[in-house]
Amino acid sequence: MKNLKNGIVFVNPYNPDPPPNYFGPPYGISLIAACMISAGIKIPITAYDFDLQERDFMLHSVERILRKEEPVYLAIVTQSCTRGGVYELIDLARRIKPDVTIILGGPFATCEYDFLLKNFKVDYVVVGDGEETMVELMNNLIEGLEPLGVNGVAFMRKGKVHFSGERKKLLNLDSLPYPAFHLFKGFEKRINSGRSVNLMSNFILGRRCTTLKNALLMLSSRGCIYSCNFCPMSKIDKHKVRFHSPKYFVDMVAYFYHRYGIRDFAFGDNFFTLSKRRVMEICKLILKKRLRIKWSCMTRSDSVDKEMLKTMSRAGCFEVSYGVESGSEQVQNRIGKKLDLLRTREAFKQTREAGIRSILMLMVGNTGESESTIRQTFCYVKGLNPDSVLVKRVKVYPGTLIHDLYEKKGLLKKNYYKESEFTPPSFTCEHSEEELDRLSSMLGERRIFIQVNNTCNNNCYPCRLTRNVYNKQIEAIKESIVLASSRCEDIILYGGEVFLRKDIFKILEFAERIQVHHLSIYGNGRIFSYSGFTDRIKKYQCLEAFIIPFFGLAQMHDDEVRVRGAFDQTMQGIKNLTTASRSFKVKAVIYITALNCAMLGELVKRLVDSRIKSFHFVFLRDSMGLISIPINRLPLISDAAAVLKRMAKYLQGEGCEFSFEGFTPCLLRGHVQHMSEFHFPFNERITYSKGLEVCEDVRLKNKIKAEGCRNCKENSICEGIWKSYLNKYGKSEFVLIE
Ligand code: SF4
Ligand code: SF4
Structure with a gap:
């Protein structure tokens, strides 16, 4: 009989891609441990959950546990996403305590026991539900018996994988004890703490x-x-x-x-x-x-x-x-x-x-x-x-x-499966990886735009900011952020230049504290031309990107925003943001006008040279409803569409991502996949004066279908044409798709 003073250690390995929620200790191990206790298996049981920890922490801890507790058995939960950690634990255990009996269980072990036994120095794999199997296996092992007759166990014998046969499913689940979560020290504190995970990087990654x-x-x-x-x-x-x-x-x-x-x-x-x-x-x-x-x-x-x-x-x-x-x-x-x-x-x-x-x-x-x-x-x-x-x-x-x-x-x-890659492969039986990327980009998750300011240091002519002195109270802004973060992972703060708000850093701190996942700020970026300003924001890990509007190149931009030197200042701001010790993503939003339409190529090239890799082109009005180009300053929509189609080729060649807003499928044939209205059905906004609104509903109030659209192939998906544009220029440019 084995030494009963030393017992079994259960380990749930670290997860390289953990969810940002904590659901308590692993249910399966806790239940198995409870079954062993209620079956009277009298060996010490300890359990460790490294699910939300880092790899090195797990390895150091398990090394210490193996040396200190000297367990006879090491049972490891094996999932496909945690298999890298499992392989490392097996190596570690074999080095530190070569005679420890290693038992694997869990979903990946159940499906791939043959592979695991042939490739790693594992003693037993529990296949399927582990409650009864583990009790029988442990009883056999403690008595020094071969578990040949224990159903649901696989192991190597004479160089071959021996599987003792499937175990009949336990039908009476009520015969089970409650999971022994208490074996994981302090679990109730963690559950009741109201915090999610301890690693910022985890929650940024997690969904x-x-x-x-x-x-x-x-x-x-x-x-x-x-x-x-x-x-x-x-x-x-x-x-x-x-x-x-x-x-x-x-x-x-x-x-x-x-x-x-x-x-x-x-x-x-x-x-x-x-x-x-x-x-x-x-x-x-x-x-x-x-x-x-x-x-x-x-x-x-x-x-x-x-x-x-x-x-x-x-x-x-x-x-x-x-x-x-x-x-x-x-x-x-x-x-x-x-x-x-x-x-x-x-x-x-x-x-x-x-x-x-x-x-x-x-x-x-x-x-x-x-x-x-x-x-x-x-x-x-x-x-x-x-x-x-x-x-x-x-x-x-x-x-x-x-x-x-x-x-x-x-x-x-x-x-x-020998590799420790934690993300499972994409299903490429019908589509290539690139095609799947394209299909995925057609169905975006929700983003919520929150207006947090009402003033600006630019004076852009098409801007609809009311510019009154009234500034929304910080408490109301916080409420909006809480609401938005319960509905989506992506929040965009906008409203003129949001950094003119004196309490903007308090707002950022709040967003960080409540663990907003992805935060972007829409603003002109001039403030970042001052050296040192990026230092003030780099500590906010949730803050990822800046979205910056452009109306033209150099002097033209300055004329449109009615501030001399604005373009150069914005470009300096972008340089600081993209080259800071912690750099930020920058997306350029280009509002198309009759003036800039012919020189869009030049503007975009300049921005690409300044490390901008993401572009959004707007015709007439953006989804936030903040900027709306007056109808008499617009080019013909078909001319703008033709320019953008040429631009698409250039941007693709430069490896940039880009999207178009305010157009119709009939004008952007061959590029419909880049129309943002077709990819984000869930986007919402919270303005100063109104609560939550669906962006699509806001846009649709200003759009209309032309006569004849009903026979168009794209009618079901198309939002239609801007009413003001149709009133002025008529429907001749919109040729239905058959
Ligand atoms: S409905 Fe489908 S996806 Fe849901 S649990 Fe059943 S088999 Fe799985
Ligand atoms: S429905 Fe009308 S506006 Fe939309 S793509 Fe078809 S023709 Fe163009």
């Missing part, structure tokens, strides 16, 4: 899948009855769902509520509302037990109804994530999701009416995806009005149906 920063993950069921081809659920649990009874589940929530003071929960079931009866019962019990909790869940949008959502809301549900993936029936069928898109529309409305936030999750690059299906999705999502939006590129995860396809087509690189 929020719920607005809850810290919440304890709880599962009321396992599996899903559908078989979406990108989802590991479809293969792992083979359409079977196993449930906890509502009583067991709510008792478990109540236990953590009372014992550890936890108030925020993330119900992490793949399909939480699969059974209405069950959801209603869970809610009833939460209310009966008077648990004052806030919870979020994920589910299919065609499985909820008004009554259910209202009850969920009363029981503390504040947010539901709906994986809609695509607005195209064809894609829905091809991926096996088969979502009822009509009911989905209704679900978003009912969720809002029930007072619950909705998160719309979309994917680009699914099987059957094309430019046309992206457009269908674009048209479909308009009007859903979700509170947050996530658009992700389809990735190939082990254990999915698309993984099989990807492998069969010979696209999975040999030794791919």
Whole structure:
């Protein structure tokens, strides 16, 4: 028998791409550890979660643990995104304590046990659910027995992989103890701290899948009855769902509520509302037990109804994530999701009416995806009005149906899983990586423009700033930032020159403190010509980019902004911003006028030479509604479009990104993919005088369709023509697309 004084150490390795939320210690390990304790396995158990830590910290800590605790067993959770850390831990353990028994488990280990055993010095891999398997395996190992008869375990024998056979699924989930989260020291403090992660760089990288920063993950069921081809659920649990009874589940929530003071929960079931009866019962019990909790869940949008959502809301549900993936029936069928898109529309409305936030999750690059299906999705999502939006590129995860396809087509690189690359490959069975980039750029996530100032040190003639002395109170600005950051990851502050606000640094500090992810500032950039000013902003990590308007080159720009030397000062500001010790991205917004149209090439070249890699060209009026070129100072829209088409070629050659606003597809044939109105259906603005408005609605008030547009192929997606332009110049330039 092995030395029982020394026990087992469970490790969840660092995640190179962690979400910026903390959902508590790993559920799986905590449950397995609880099962070992309740089965009476009397060995010391310690557990460490490095999910939100850095690689070096993890390696140093585990080295110390191996030396100090001298464990007999080291059990490591293995996911495809954390496999790099797992490989390093195996090497480390073999160096520091060669005789330690290494056991792997988790989703990646389940799918790739053969590969792991053949390539790494691992003793055992637990395949599938680990609760019963681990208890049996440990009982055998402690007794010094070969675990030959333990189902669900794979290991090497005589140079070959031995898999003892699949374990029958545990059907009675209520027979399980509650997860032993307490093995992770201080977990309740972290959950209740209100902070998300400790690494700024992590949260800048990460994507929020719920607005809850810290919440304890709880599962009321396992599996899903559908078989979406990108989802590991479809293969792992083979359409079977196993449930906890509502009583067991709510008792478990109540236990953590009372014992550890936890108030925020993330119900992490793949399909939480699969059974209405069950959801209603869970809610009833939460209310009966008077648990004052806030919870979020994920589910299919065609499985909820008004009554259910209202009850969920009363029981503390504040947010539901709906994986809609695509607005195209064809894609829905091809991926096996088969979502009822009509009911989905209704679900978003009912969720809002029930007072619950909705998160719309979309994917680009699914099987059957094309430019046309992206457009269908674009048209479909308009009007859903979700509170947050996530658009992700389809990735190939082990254990999915698309993984099989990807492998069969010979696209999975040999030794791919030996590399520690943490992002799974894109699904390139139907489109190249470049084509997927193009398709992805057609469906952007939400951006929110917040007006924070009403004055400027330029005096641009087309500017619509009211320039009154009234400056919005900082508290109101903060409220807008909080609202915006709950709805999107990308916030743009605008309103003349925002740095003229005396309290702008307090605003930036606030944005930093509440962990705004991506912050940009729209302004003329002149202030950054003063050396040292960039030093004042470089500490704000959320501040990433500056958006700077141009009306012409040199003297022409000065004339239009009515400040002598403004162009040179702005260019000096850009130089300082792009060459500072911490540099910022700069995007140029060029407003097209009759004067500058002919010399746009010269202006753009000058800006490219000044390291600007991102351009936005506006005809007549921008999405914020701040700048609107008077109709008598515009060129013909067809002339402007012709210039831009030539410009596109140059910018592509220079590797710049660019977009056009205010045009119509019939004028920009061949370049429609660069029209910003077609890529950002969710953008919103908060002006001084109004609350949240959808940018598209604001634009549409000033646009109209010409007679004949109804027969155009692009009619469903086109916003139409500026009313004032059509009134003055007529419709002759707009030739419908057949
Ligand atoms: S994506 Fe959702 S509906 Fe589809 S198989 Fe996975 S869990 Fe089920
Ligand atoms: S709908 Fe009208 S404005 Fe739009 S692309 Fe077609 S013809 Fe042009």
